[in-house]
Amino acid sequence: MSERTIRLEVLRYRPEQEDEPTWQAYDVPCREEWVVLDALNYVKDHLDGTVSYRWSCHMAVCGSCGMRVNDEPALACKAFLRDYPDHIRVAPLDHFPVERDLIIDQDRFMESLSAVKSWLIPAAQPSEGGEYRQTQSELARFRQYSMCINCLLCYSACPQVGLNEGYLGPAALALAHRYNEDSRDGGRLQRNPATASNEGVWECTFVGECSEVCPKHVDPAGAIQQMKLASSLDWLLRPFRKREDDS
C-alpha cells in the first residue's frame, strides 16, 4: 500500500523529562493522499505513542492542528505530503510558550479575544419577533473577517506578536473588526480602548505575514489597516463627537 517513506522529524519537548526541545526522527510509510497529520497519527499509532499534538476535524475548520511544517506555519490536516520533500520537520507554532511537543499554551489568544469584546453589542433592538434586516452588501462588509478558525498561524507568522507580549494580535483584532463592521453592531467605541491601545492596531507594522499564512483568507492585515483608519477618524472627530454627547 505504501508508496513512499518520509523522514518526519518532530521537535519534542517533555517538560517532565528534559529542559530543552530536541528533534526526534521517525521513518513513516505514507500514502499518496496523506497530509502531515496522517503521518503524525501513524507515528502515534505505530511508532511512538508519546508524541503529543492537538487535532480533531481533519478538514481544516476546527483550527486545532496549527504547527510549523518545515518552518512555515500550517494546518497539519491541510499540509499535503505531496507538496513536501521526503524530509519534513514539524515544530510548535512560534511566539507561544510550549506546553509539550507540538502543543502550545494559547491563553494569550483566549484573553485577547475577550479583551476586544468579540461579541455583538447591539446598535438597536430588532423588530418584535423578527430578525435584523441585513443586506447582502452589509453582510459582505464583515463576512470575510468572520471566517477566522482561531488556528493561530497568524500569531506564529507575525513578528510583532513575538516582540510585544501584550499585543492583541492579528486574529483577535480581525474579529473585533468583524463586529465593528457588522450592521447590527454598535460596539466600536466600546472596543476602541483595547483595539486602539498600545497593544492594539498601532502595534502592527504591516508586515502582512498574517494574511499570507491565513488558511481561510481572512486578511487580518487588511482588517487592521481599516481599523487604523477608523481610529484616526475617531481621533479627528473627537471634538465634534463630544459636542454630540453633550447635547
Next chain:
Amino acid sequence: MRTVIADVVIVGAGGAGLRAAIAVAQTDPSLRVALTSKVYPMRSHTVAAEGGAAGVIKEGDTLEDHFKDTVSGGDWLCDQSAVELFVDEAPKALLELEHWGCPWSREDDGRVAVRSFGGMKNKRTWYAADKSGFHILHTLFQTSQQYPSIRRFDEYFALDVLSDGERCMGVTAIEVRTGERVVFTAPAVVIATGGAGKVFPFTTNGAIKTGDGMAMAYRAGVPLKDMEFVQYHPTGLPGTGILITEGARGEGGILTNKDGYRYLQDYNLGPPDPWPRRKAMELGPRDRLSQAFWHEQRKGRTIQSPVGDVVHLDIRQLGEAKINERLPFVRELSRAYVGVDPVHEPIPVRPVVHYCMGGIDADLNAATPLEGLFAAGECACVSINGANRLGSNSLTELLVFGARAGRHAAERARAAAAASESAWREAAEASFERVARLLGNEEGESIAGLRDEMHAITEGCAGIYREEGPLNEARETVAALRERYGRLAVEDKSLRFNTQLFNALELGSMLEIAEVMVHSALGRRESRGAHQRLDYPERDDTQFLCHSLASSQGDGPPKIDYRPVTITRSQPGERVYGGPAQ
C-alpha cells in the same frame, strides 16, 4: 485532588454546551457555571456542520409541515410530543442566534435566507453559506464570553458522573495541561459531549467524537436509548470521510452512478424530473440515499476508486458564481482533498457514518432519569430524530434542547442543595483509580490494535445493512475486546498533556458504546429508518414501535428494555418520497 464547587457543571462546550451555559447565565446570573471541555470550545465538532439549521420562518411553510416531515423522516420512531415542542421553539432559537450576530445568508430584501434540504417539504433550512455549524459555534462561543458567571475549564477531560444511585453530584475530570485530578461538584450537571462517530472507521466525525459523555451516563446507570440507529450521510469524500453538505443537493446537485445515470429513481425516489424538487430524488432522506448506494454497489454500478467505491455528486449545473456564493467550502474541500474542482468535474462521494440518532435517555426538559443529570445535543436522545434524522434538524436541536437543559439545570441548582464531600468522595476515588490502573499496565494490548479490531466489526457487522449472523459475531468480538481492554498498556506515564492516556480512556468509552450498538441492533428484529436488517426487511409496528433502552451491567453486556413511542397525532404510515410526495 482539587475540588471546584459550582451550581451547574456542563461537560462539553460545543453548540449544546455553550447554549446551555448561556441559558443558565441568563436565567440566573448568580449561578456559578463550570463549563468544561476536553478541547477549546471552538474545536468542538459543531464546527464541521455545513448545510444549515431548520426552523419555520417563511410564509407558506408551517410548523405542521416541519412536524410531519420530521416524524415520517424518523420512520415514526420520534416521540411526537418532543417533535411538536421542537418545531415550535425552533424559529425563536434561530432568531436568537441572529440577534447574537450569526452571519446567516440573506435574501435580497435583507431577511434571512432558507434553502431546501432532504426530506423537508418546504424551504426552511437557515444557512450561513456552507459553514453554518462553524458560524453557530463561533457565535455561541463569542457570545458566551460576556457572561462573567460562566467560568470555562478548557481542556479538562471528564471521567465519570458522580452519583449515589439517586442523584447526580458532579463529575470527575483530569486537567489535561497538568494531569491534576479535579472534582467538579454541583447539584446539576449537563452532558453535552456530542456523538460517537469514531466508533466507526469511516466517519465525518472529528477525532474527539468518541462518545465519552454517553459512556459516562451509561456507567452511571442512565440508559442509552435507540443506539442501533446510526446515520450514514450519503455524501462523504472517499478516503477521509470529509462531509460534503446536503446543501449541495439542496442547491440542485445530482447523484449519478458509473453510467452517468441518476440511480435514485430506481429506489422509489423518482421520477428525476422536474429538478430540483423537494422530498424527491437527491432530496430524499439520508437513510434511503445511503441504502441506495449499497444496492448500486452490489449491482456493480458504482465507480471504483483507490479508496473505495464512489458515485458522483455533480453540482456543475449551478455554475461558478452560485457555487462560490452558496458552497465555497464544498469547493475548497473538494479541491484540496480529492483534487476535484466541482465547477468543472463531479465530486466522488460515498456514504459515511455521520450521526447518532440514539443517545442518553432525556425528556423534554433534557432531564435524564438520574436526578440532577441533564443531556443535550447529539449525545442525548430526546427522540425528535427517531430512526433517521433529517438533515438540518440537529443544529436546531442543540439550540432548542441546549437552552432547555440550561434553564432546567438552573432550576434544579436553585432548588437542590450541594452534596457533601462525604457523599461523593468514594465515587471520586474509584473514578481516579480507574485511570491509575490504566497507567499501571507496563505491557499489553495497544490502543491502535484494539481500535482497529473494533472498527472492523462496527463497519463489517453493524453498517448500512445488518443481519443476525454477523451481529452475533460482533457481539462476541466486542465482549472480548472489552475484556482485553483491561490489559491495555499506556506507555506514556507523564502528567502533562498525556494524550495517549486520553486516547486510552476514549477507547474504553467507544468499546462500551460499540457493545450497546451491537446489542441494540441485535434486539431490533425489524427494519426501520437507518436500522436495516437483511433478515427482517420490514418495519414491524406490532413489536417494535418502541425505543430500545440499554442499561449497563458493568463489565458485562447491556440489558435491553423497550418503551413505547409517544404518538400524539400522526399514526404510523408509509414514508412517501418522490413523485407521490408532491
